[in-house]
Amino acid sequence: MSILVKPNTKILVQGITGSFGAKHAQLSIDYGSQVVAGVTPGKGGQFFEHGGKKVPIFDTVADAVKQTGATASAIFVPPPFAADAILEGSDAGLEVVVAITEGIPVRDMIRVKRAMQGNTKTRLIGPNCPGLVTPGEGKDSHGGCRIGIAPGYIHKKGNIGVVSRSGTLTYEAVWQLTSRGVGQSTCVGIGGDPVNGTSHLDVIKMFNDDPETKGIIMIGEIGGSAEEEAAEWIKKNCKKPVAGFIAGATAPPGRRMGHAGAIVSGGKGTAAAKIAAFKDAGIGIAATPSEMADTLLKMM
Amino acid sequence: MNIHEYQAKQLLAKYGVAVPLEIPAKSLAEVRPAADKIAASGSAKVVVKSQIHAGGRGKGTFKSGFQGGVKVAGSVDEAVSFAEKMLGQILVTKQTGADGRKVQTLLISEGAKIKKEFYLAVLLDRANSRPLIMASTEGGMDIEEVAEKHPEKIFKEHIDPAVGIQPFQARKIAAALGLKGDLFNAGVKLIIGVYNTWWECDAAMVELNPLAVIELRDGKEIVVALDAKISLDDNALYRHKDIQEMRDLNEEAPLEIEASKFNLNYIKLDGNIACLVNGAGLAMATMDIIQHFGGMPANFLDVGGGASKEQVTAAFKIILSDPNVKGILVNIFGGIMDCNVIATGIVAAVKETHLNIPLVVRLEGNNVAAGKKTLAESGVAIITGDSMADAAQKVVKAVGK
Numbered sequence: 176m177s178i179l180v181k182p183n184t185k186i187l188v189q190g191i192t193g194s195f196g197a198k199h200a201q202l203s204i205d206y207g208s209q210v211v212a213g214v215t216p217g218k219g220g221q222f223f224e225h226g227g228k229k230v231p232i233f234d235t236v237a238d239a240v241k242q243t244g245a246t247a248s249a250i251f252v253p254p255p256f257a258a259d260a261i262l263e264g265s266d267a268g269l270e271v272v273v274a275i276t277e278g279i280p281v282r283d284m285i286r287v288k289r290a291m292q293g294n295t296k297t298r299l300i301g302p303n304c305p306g307l308v309t310p311g312e313g314k315d316s317h318g319g320c321r322i323g324i325a326p327g328y329i330h331k332k333g334n335i336g337v338v339s340r341s342g343t344l345t346y347e348a349v350w351q352l353t354s355r356g357v358g359q360s361t362c363v364g365i366g367g368d369p370v371n372g373t374s375h376l377d378v379i380k381m382f383n384d385d386p387e388t389k390g391i392i393m394i395g396e397i398g399g400s401a402e403e404e405a406a407e408w409i410k411k412n413c414k415k416p417v418a419g420f421i422a423g424a425t426a427p428p429g430r431r432m433g434h435a436g437a438i439v440s441g442g443k444g445t446a447a448a449k450i451a452a453f454k455d456a457g458i459g460i461a462a463t464p465s466e467m468a469d470t471l472l473k474m475m
Numbered sequence: 476m477n478i479h480e481y482q483a484k485q486l487l488a489k490y491g492v493a494v495p496l497e498i499p500a501k502s503l504a505e506v507r508p509a510a511d512k513i514a515a516s517g518s519a520k521v522v523v524k525s526q527i528h529a530g531g532r533g534k535g536t537f538k539s540g541f542q543g544g545v546k547v548a549g550s551v552d553e554a555v556s557f558a559e560k561m562l563g564q565i566l567v568t569k570q571t572g573a574d575g576r577k578v579q580t581l582l583i584s585e586g587a588k589i590k591k592e593f594y595l596a597v598l599l600d601r602a603n604s605r606p607l608i609m610a611s612t613e614g615g616m617d618i619e620e621v622a623e624k625h626p627e628k629i630f631k632e633h634i635d636p637a638v639g640i641q642p643f644q645a646r647k648i649a650a651a652l653g654l655k656g657d658l659f660n661a662g663v664k665l666i667i668g669v670y671n672t673w674w675e676c677d678a679a680m681v682e683l684n685p686l687a688v689i690e691l692r693d694g695k696e697i698v699v700a701l702d703a704k705i706s707l708d709d710n711a712l713y714r715h716k717d718i719q720e721m722r723d724l725n726e727e728a729p730l731e732i733e734a735s736k737f738n739l740n741y742i743k744l745d746g747n748i749a750c751l752v753n754g755a756g757l758a759m760a761t762m763d764i765i766q767h768f769g770g771m772p773a774n775f776l777d778v779g780g781g782a783s784k785e786q787v788t789a790a791f792k793i794i795l796s797d798p799n800v801k802g803i804l805v806n807i808f809g810g811i812m813d814c815n816v817i818a819t820g821i822v823a824a825v826k827e828t829h830l831n832i833p834l835v836v837r838l839e840g841n842n843v844a845a846g847k848k849t850l851a852e853s854g855v856a857i858i859t860g861d862s863m864a865d866a867a868q869k870v871v872k873a874v875g876k
Contacts, residue, residue: 202811254710280711281599282677288604289636326810326841341756343808347863350808350839367755370604396756399601422759425744425766426775433740433755433777435710436601441619446763463767464760465864 177309177361178381180320187212187245189260191223196251199324201225206327207318212239236267247271249322258283265297273322274302284370299372305342305364333358336382339394340367348392351468360388367434375405383413390416390475397423398436398444403452410456418459418471421449476707478721479526481582483705492668493699497584509583510554517692520547520586521554525566527576528726535568587689593652596682597673606634610648614685640670661698677711737789746771747801749794753778761806770871773800787820791828802833802874814838814846822853833873837866
């Protein structure tokens with residue numbers, strides 16, 4: 176098992192004909208993921224061809240789902256159209272919608288989140304996230320499910336769940352694990368925006384319930400209080416060892432550190448408060464980002 | 476993006492929020508006619524307010540020694556004489572840092588007799604992804620301090636984005652502030668206007684501190700936004716051409732403006748070890764690990780996911796424009812991008828900038844062996860690090876020598 180997606184999950188790509196979407200659709204196909212459809216309004220009936228595969232393109236997500244049975248989507252459409260794309264995926268009844276797009280206005284996401292309230296079928300991951308990977312069993316984890324922009328080859332099939340707001344910091348953690356011969360069940364990037372579909376806590380709960388996941392790495396950063404909420408739940412409920420790292424201890428208050436959500440404002444969202452919450456919850460704290468894997472492995 | 480007080484009030488006024496009579500002046504020549512108009516309106520006092528993107532203006536000090544970034548003048552002549560000492564001068568407040576900010580605009584305003592001061596703000600509550608209005612009877616104070624010491628004095632009302640603010644919600648807030656009679660009704664209208672400004676302008680934060688009840692000359696009391704601060708969601712500026720024009724480059728660090736031209740995300744800090752990293756999370760973590768090993772980061776710099784040779788060269792130039800920088804740490808996890816392309820870019824940048832301070836490079840990821848070979852055979856002095864920790868320790872040591 177794994178969480179959210181399995182190696183045979185059927186994926187559609189919204190924005191497959193844009194340069195960014197096309198590049199990563201190709202990489203997912205190369206990784207052996209089941210990319211079954213693309214959606215670009217006005218290009219329905221055409222095909223996206225790569226590596227000997229012909230992926231049909233549809234005008235609407237609803238059509239793509241009906242024709243191909245896709246259950247998950249990756250969204251690469253530009254920011255002004257991304258909110259619409261997310262809600263289209265939700266309307267079509269997809270199980271997982273992964274919004275890779277960076278730079279969606281907060282107001283658009285507030286509306287999306289409100290519109291999806293009570294929708295128990297569709298889970299939104301992101302936006303502004305690297306996506307998710309459930310590694311496969313082949314060489315360099317080939318044959319897994321890669322939705323998004325993460326490098327597939329750094330993964331290895333195994334039992335550690337990874338959840339993070341940051342892309343490259345996720346890769347860092349994954350690579351530390353893989354280099355030590357330790358594989359991952361699923362790696363989830365939840366994104367660096369202040370309003371996102373899935374929180375650290377949502378993913379932690381899934382890992383806790385997943386029999387294949389034996390340990391968890393949770394990577395957070397300054398801004399908001401999602402890490403604290405996850406820590407509080409872990410303290411009371413989590414049956415598995417969790418190690419963590421919080422980025423941004425040296426960030427000056429009031430400045431946005433790259434990610435729209437990475438800001439200490441009004442004395443809230445500091446690294447110190449998050450680290451304290453981790454400690455209180457018995458989460459192993461990596462003193463430096465170089466020690467994320469080792470911190471967890473020592474606990475197991 | 477932040478805007479000035481006078482610009483914030485222009486936006487608020489568009490949405491029906493009452494503001495005092497005020498006129499911005501960008502030169503001394505504009506000050507007297509503005510002050511004349513204020514005096515002609517019947518105001519006994521003329522207030523001269525420095526316009527900079529930082530708080531604490533009233534208690535600030537100009538580098539010339541002149542005290543106070545906000546002055547109340549008893550006459551037009553006095554207002555002009557204050558303006559002469561403020562316009563073009565550097566104002567230092569508790570929020571500007573020691574460098575201060577140059578005052579390029581003054582806001583000439585009517586002098587109001589303040590009867591009551593409140594706090595009112597609209598922001599995103601990240602915990603439930605909904606707009607939140609915060610109000611307090613403790614206006615004109617540091618709201619963080621109020622939140623800490625008297626949380627019961629802060630009234631909160633969430634807005635359902637599906638329907639927007641409802642008048643009853645504004646009435647609850649006006650009642651919590653203790654407004655009565657005509658002031659109650661005026662307050663309700665003002666609160667709705669403040670919320671609509673936040674929503675319609677894609678603001679990150681709208682803050683009135685204080686929102687005030689003032690007494691006019693005829694003894695009538697009105698409720699107005701006496702001070703206002705608005706910050707905008709950068710991601711939404713594309714749909715607000717009018718607000719884009721309010722950007723004041725004088726308020727931004729020159730190096731940060733330069734970096735943004737190359738799609739680099741750069742923030743200058745006070746340390747001496749520069750870093751160049753791909754990805755915001757990894758960039759923050761790199762700053763942290765430098766400090767963990769006893770160094771001080773000179774900047775945050777995210778070159779993004781697909782850094783080109785031109786971007787890397789531009790990044791080096793920006794980093795080296797900071798005179799405090801005594802060493803550089805490059806930390807790249809090339810997941811998709813080719814480490815060899817990055818290595819080639821680094822070597823080219825080192826040669827082009829005639830780099831003469833220690834450079835530590837940590838490369839990991841796609842085609843890393845070729846990248847390391849390119850660095851080793853380049854003939855330029857580059858220290859390589861095997862892990863983030865190794866690289867951070869090496870750069871701290873090299874700079875410490």
